[in-house]
Amino acid sequence: xxxxxxxxxxxxxxxxxxxxxxxxxxxxxxxxxxxxxxxxxxxxxxxxxxxxxxxxxxxxxxxxxxxxxxxxxxxxxxxxxxxxxxxxxxxxxxxxxxxxxxxxxxxxxxxxxxxxxxxxxxxxxxxxxxxxxxxxxxxxxxxxxxxxxxxxxxxxxxxxxxxxxxxxxxxxxxxxxxxxxxxxxxxxxxxxxxxxxxxxxxxxxxxxxxxxxxxxxxxxxxxxxxxxxxxxxxxxxxxxxxxxxxxxxxxxxxxxxxxxxxxxxxxxxxxxxxxxxxxxxxxxxxxxxxxxxxxxxxxxxxxxxxxxxxxxxxxxxxxxxxxxxxxxxxxxxxxxxxxxxxxxxxxxxxxxxxxxxxxxxxxxxxxxxxxxxxxxxxxxxxxxxxxxxxxxxxxxxxxxxxxxxxxxxxxxxxxxxxxxxxxxxxxxxxxxxxxxxxx
Ligand SMILES: Nc1ncnc2c1ncn2[C@@H]1O[C@H](COP(=O)(O)OP(=O)(O)O)[C@@H](O)[C@H]1O
Ligand SMILES: O=C(CO)[C@H](O)[C@H](O)COP(=O)(O)O
Numbered sequence: 001x002x003x004x005x006x007x008x009x010x011x012x013x014x015x016x017x018x019x020x021x022x023x024x025x026x027x028x029x030x031x032x033x034x035x036x037x038x039x040x041x042x043x044x045x046x047x048x049x050x051x052x053x054x055x056x057x058x059x060x061x062x063x064x065x066x067x068x069x070x071x072x073x074x075x076x077x078x079x080x081x082x083x084x085x086x087x088x089x090x091x092x093x094x095x096x097x098x099x100x101x102x103x104x105x106x107x108x109x110x111x112x113x114x115x116x117x118x119x120x121x122x123x124x125x126x127x128x129x130x131x132x133x134x135x136x137x138x139x140x141x142x143x144x145x146x147x148x149x150x151x152x153x154x155x156x157x158x159x160x161x162x163x164x165x166x167x168x169x170x171x172x173x174x175x176x177x178x179x180x181x182x183x184x185x186x187x188x189x190x191x192x193x194x195x196x197x198x199x200x201x202x203x204x205x206x207x208x209x210x211x212x213x214x215x216x217x218x219x220x221x222x223x224x225x226x227x228x229x230x231x232x233x234x235x236x237x238x239x240x241x242x243x244x245x246x247x248x249x250x251x252x253x254x255x256x257x258x259x260x261x262x263x264x265x266x267x268x269x270x271x272x273x274x275x276x277x278x279x280x281x282x283x284x285x286x287x288x289x290x291x292x293x294x295x296x297x298x299x300x301x302x303x304x305x306x307x308x309x310x311x312x313x314x315x316x317x318x319x320x321x322x323x324x325x326x327x328x329x330x331x332x333x334x335x336x337x338x339x340x341x342x343x344x345x346x347x348x349x350x351x352x353x354x355x356x357x358x359x360x361x362x363x364x365x366x367x368x369x370x371x372x373x374x375x376x377x378x379x380x381x382x383x384x385x386x387x388x389x390x391x392x393x394x395x396x397x398x399x400x401x402x403x404x405x406x407x408x409x410x411x412x413x414x415x416x417x418x419x420x421x422x423x424x425x426x427x428x429x430x431x432x433x434x435x436x437x438x439x
Contacts, residue, residue: 002065006412007052009045009071009142010225011092011247011286012380016052017408018060019416025409029055040094042077042085042145049146053211064217067150068197068415070407071142073224073280074120074164078127078136078189083148086132090123093248093282095321095329097126107180111260113164113267117329120165124186139189141165143222151201151219157191158198158221160269167193169270170258196223197418220415226250227269229378230276231410233402236421239373241278242402243357243391245381249284251324251360252276255369264363265324272422277369279324283356285380287316287333288349292342297384300343304350306389312339312348315356325360350387354394361395376402 001020008015013032019025031048033039053061077089090096095117104122108114114121124139138154141161148154159169168175174190177183194200199218208215223231229244230252237254244250258268258275265279288297315322317333339345361372374397381387382401392399404410413421 004415005067006408007069008408014048015408019412040088066218066415068220069222070228070411075142081137097122100125114166115262152204158196160223162193197414228407228410232404233376239370244379246379247286249281252278265327272419286318301386304386306386310347310351314352354391375399378405
């Protein structure tokens with residue numbers, strides 16, 4: 001029997017899921033980020049990869065056919081010619097690159113996804129000015145680098161991770177505006193991009209020996225964590241959406257056309273012949289974790305009456321700065337007034353997050369995405385029944401947990417069948433470049 005491994009490197013930890021050809025789960029494991037180590041540390045990811053691979057039973061590892069990895073979107077690093085990182089990675093929400101935005105605005109089309117301080121392209125431009133850059137040979141996303149640890153190839157990415165680097169997934173090229181003289185020196189650092197799930201190379205002999213993995217196991221191009229969560233849902237119908245309630249709140253709505261509106265942090269991922277229109281809010285489970293333990297979340301949520309709307313109106317950011325549906329790097333958290341009773345406070349937070357989610361979907365639809373018909377939920381918040389009921393009331397459409405809520409499962413499916421479930425559909429990709437909306 002052949003088996004397929006999906007590895008998910010999310011915001012709060014890493015997970016592994018092994019499936020069989022019938023998509024049944026045979027093994028799953030997870031490791032959390034230790035609180036005292038930065039989650040931007042490549043050596044932390046390497047240790048977690050090691051821990052996850054060590055934990056897979058030998059009979060499964062010996063028969064792995066393919067492996068795929070997802071990482072947080074726009075988490076990037078520079079490394080030397082041997083793949084050694086030259087500094088800590090820049091995490092998905094790092095907006096240090098804000099200073100290069102004015103330059104990028106002159107180069108990239110209005111409303112392009114790269115026009116955010118957190119985009120991979122902004123980060124690459126910013127890194128170019130850092131003291132470590134002269135030693136850099138490759139610019140990689142988290143998933144690309146973790147893949148390298150298994151197959152030994154540098155300079156390869158997938159069109160999900162490369163979207164915020166500016167790659168055009170419709171035409172499968174870097175767009176013409178990359179010829180601008182400011183970007184020309186960066187060309188040697190741009191990864192070659194393939195479709196997620198494409199086989200890149202067999203596992204290296206060192207990696208196969210070290211972890212006792214089948215030496216002919218193929219390592220595939222990966223994806224982003226929230227695309228992994230989308231793939232896990234199995235959703236394929238237009239108007240179906242997947243909300244990832246992890247540390248952040250990520251919306252993806254299946255649509256026939258791509259939409260970009262950087263003024264609101266909206267972008268579109270290609271998924272075979274579909275487009276997933278959406279955005280990622282910095283609000284989400286991270287703020288819940290600041291105030292409540294997982295046990296408190298469960299017990300207090302169970303006591304909430306989800307049919308009664310909370311009047312509390314928060315914008316629960318963990319720190320200043322929002323990406324979507326409001327794009328404002330300086331937006332401040334709003335967490336007042338804080339009621340005395342924790343259950344009431346949690347109700348207000350869940351209700352406010354549901355309102356932000358609804359605002360997000362309304363915005364996507366108003367800009368031309370498919371009308372919202374149904375929402376699947378992935379991530380740690382998917383198991384919260386009270387929140388699901390609140391969200392159903394606020395969103396006005398059926399909301400349910402995805403059949404599989406783990407991004408690692410979606411990434412294992414990617415290893416099993418690539419994007420085949422999303423290809424050769426009735427609606428074909430528009431031949432033209434991405435639709436760009438004016439302000
Ligand atoms: N019962 C619950 N209700 C709501 N949120 C929860 C619950 N349990 C865990 N969470 C949230 O889920 C988040 C973790 O989800 P996960 O999908 O593992 O995150 P990530 O992929 O971002 O690492 C935490 O931030 C936590 O607050
Ligand atoms: O917030 C995130 C971190 O977990 C998401 O990874 C992310 O920003 C969503 O991006 P994408 O749609 O490109 O996967």
